[in-house]
Amino acid sequence: MRDASVTTRQTEMLHTIARSGRHLLNLINDILDMSKIEAGRLELKPVEFGLHDMLDDLEVMFRSRAQAKQLQLLMERDDHLPRHVNADEGKLRQVLINLIGNAVKFTKTGGVAVRIRGETAMDSSSVDANAVRLLVEVEDSGPGIAEGELDRIFEPFRQLAAGQREGGTGLGLAVSRRLVELMGGRLTVKSQLDKGSCFRFDVLVKLAEGSAPEKARTMRQVIGLEPGAGPFRILVVDDQKDNRDLLAALLEPLGFEIREAVNGQEALDIFEAWPPHAVLMDMRMPVLDGYEATRRIKGTERGRTTPVIAVTASAFEDAEREVLATGVDGYVRKPFRSEEIFAELGKCLGLRYVYAEAPGKVPEQAGLPREVFAGLPKALRQAMRQAVDMGDMVGLQALIAQVEDAGAARTLRSLAAQYDYETLTKMLSIPIEENGE
Numbered sequence: 001m002r003d004a005s006v007t008t009r010q011t012e013m014l015h016t017i018a019r020s021g022r023h024l025l026n027l028i029n030d031i032l033d034m035s036k037i038e039a040g041r042l043e044l045k046p047v048e049f050g051l052h053d054m055l056d057d058l059e060v061m062f063r064s065r066a067q068a069k070q071l072q073l074l075m076e077r078d079d080h081l082p083r084h085v086n087a088d089e090g091k092l093r094q095v096l097i098n099l100i101g102n103a104v105k106f107t108k109t110g111g112v113a114v115r116i117r118g119e120t121a122m123d124s125s126s127v128d129a130n131a132v133r134l135l136v137e138v139e140d141s142g143p144g145i146a147e148g149e150l151d152r153i154f155e156p157f158r159q160l161a162a163g164q165r166e167g168g169t170g171l172g173l174a175v176s177r178r179l180v181e182l183m184g185g186r187l188t189v190k191s192q193l194d195k196g197s198c199f200r201f202d203v204l205v206k207l208a209e210g211s212a213p214e215k216a217r218t219m220r221q222v223i224g225l226e227p228g229a230g231p232f233r234i235l236v237v238d239d240q241k242d243n244r245d246l247l248a249a250l251l252e253p254l255g256f257e258i259r260e261a262v263n264g265q266e267a268l269d270i271f272e273a274w275p276p277h278a279v280l281m282d283m284r285m286p287v288l289d290g291y292e293a294t295r296r297i298k299g300t301e302r303g304r305t306t307p308v309i310a311v312t313a314s315a316f317e318d319a320e321r322e323v324l325a326t327g328v329d330g331y332v333r334k335p336f337r338s339e340e341i342f343a344e345l346g347k348c349l350g351l352r353y354v355y356a357e358a359p360g361k362v363p364e365q366a367g368l369p370r371e372v373f374a375g376l377p378k379a380l381r382q383a384m385r386q387a388v389d390m391g392d393m394v395g396l397q398a399l400i401a402q403v404e405d406a407g408a409a410r411t412l413r414s415l416a417a418q419y420d421y422e423t424l425t426k427m428l429s430i431p432i433e434e435n436g437e
Contacts, residue, residue: 044182048208049089051082055116058096062112065104072111073104081118082132084208091179092203095187096136098172099199103140110141110196121204130207133185139198145191153189176201222342224354224411225255232349233257235276237267237293238311239285243334247280247311250338253413254353255406264293275302278348280341283312283323291326298327307348311336354411376403384412385428396424 059075066073096114103112114137121131145153154177173187180187184204191197225232234256236247244260252258259274261267265288267279279297283290290310297303309330310323323331330344345351380402387396396412403409412424 042178042182044088044091046086046088046206048084048086051085052077054089054093054096058093058100058114061097062100062104066112069104069108071104071107071109074111074113076113076115078117081116082205082207085132085134085205086130086208087203087205088183091183092205095176095179095201095203096138098176099136099138099201102172103138103142103197103199107140107142107196112141113137113139115139130209132205132207133202134205135200135202137198137200139196141196144193144195145189145197146193147191150189150191154187221356222254222338222353223356226352226354227406229351230255231257232278232351233259233274233276234345235259235261235267235270235274235279237261237264237279237285237290238282239263240282243282243311247341250341255413264288264290264296267293268296271297271303271306276306278307278309278345280309280311281328283310291323294326294328309344309348311341376405376408381428385425388424388428 055075055077059073063073100112100114116134116136118132118134121133154173177187180201180203185202187199187201189197189199232255234251236244236258237260238244238247239262244262248258248260259270259276261270263285267281268288270276271279281290281294290312294308294310297306297308307329308327309332310326310328311332311334312323313334320331320333329348332340332344342351342353346353380399384396384399387399400409400412403412412427
């Protein structure tokens with residue numbers, strides 16, 4: 001999604017893939033949640049969030065699935081539905097994903113309708129005037145469920161014949177009902193064979209105290225570090241080459257210096273020989289794992305002031321506490337988003353980033369005066385412009401290495417890594433035209 005050459009449609013598809021990928025862990029979490037529910041250990045973690053933002057995400061996520069099956073997907077929201085609420089966003093999202101996902105999965109023709117509205121929680125035992133009860137319906141035109149099976153579908157690991165054909169854990173509805181009950185509501189179903197099903201649930205939430213701004217529809221794209229910053233040395237520790245390559249490709253174009261280690265012992269050796277400003281540490285590795293490597297780093301004089309950020313694929317909530325107990329300064333769960341890595345590094349190192357403008361604009365936020373590019377040798381600018389016109393990114397990178405101004409080099413290198421031909425062309429052409437060379 002950082003490649004500026006992809007089309008709008010491709011970008012939408014990539015966003016959908018990313019959203020779907022972030023929810024794949026729910027299959028594992030279903031099993032974990034069920035065990036915690038049975039043990040009475042599952043707790044609510046209420047936060048303020050944009051309810052409409054969450055519904056927008058879910059609509060985008062499931063619309064492509066519905067379109068692929070030529071199904072109609074309707075998302076109906078009451079006009080008085082609150083925009084921001086205080087509730088356990090993760091658990092509410094999980095219930096919606098389970099119900100909408102099932103509806104789309106089992107429906108062959110027709111469509112799926114999702115309706116949500118809010119009403120004052122008059123029946124609440126709480127005297128909180130901000131209490132609101134959300135009422136949700138997920139209705140489909142699928143095969144329906146026999147009356148004798150309606151109660152059984154909420155039993156753990158219970159799957160009907162259709163469910164066995166489609167795959168899954170058989171835990172989605174059982175977990176969803178328990179989560180709804182935990183949030184102060186009930187989950188019920190009405191269904192007719194060959195007509196379809198309608199799942200209904202309600203949950204108790206609170207209106208957000210403030211009018212928190214809605215999240216941006218698109219994340220600002222980081223293209224470099226603030227001029228004059230760095231260079232910063234980052235040690236990337238992971239036994240999987242693909243993971244190391246991904247982080248290096250993300251950080252090097254921004255001006256970070258990268259060293260890589262394939263296990264904790266190698267990380268300790270590099271840490272001593274090449275003191276980094278921060279460490280991105282995988283936790284599960286051979287020879288010496290990230291837990292012990294982090295403890296040893298934090299046990300040194302230099303390590304006490306060097307941020308270690310855990311980058312781990314663990315889906316277990318308990319594992320996060322175990323990781324934090326080692327003394328790490330940050331925690332990012334795989335699969336991660338680029339902005340999560342940037343945010344953790346920014347927080348730990350006090351970084352300020354340069355962000356891209358709209359496609360096709362020279363990034364004014366780069367803080368680089370236009371004279372910087374005008375001051376580049378004419379022959380070098382023309383050679384870089386020719387490399388861009390020919391699509392020769394390898395040659396362009398070699399030419400950028402000749403640019404003496406560090407800020408200009410970082411900006412050009414970042415744009416080249418993103419294949420942003422249009423912005424590169426404008427940036428390399430404007431100084432030439434303005435100086436009449």
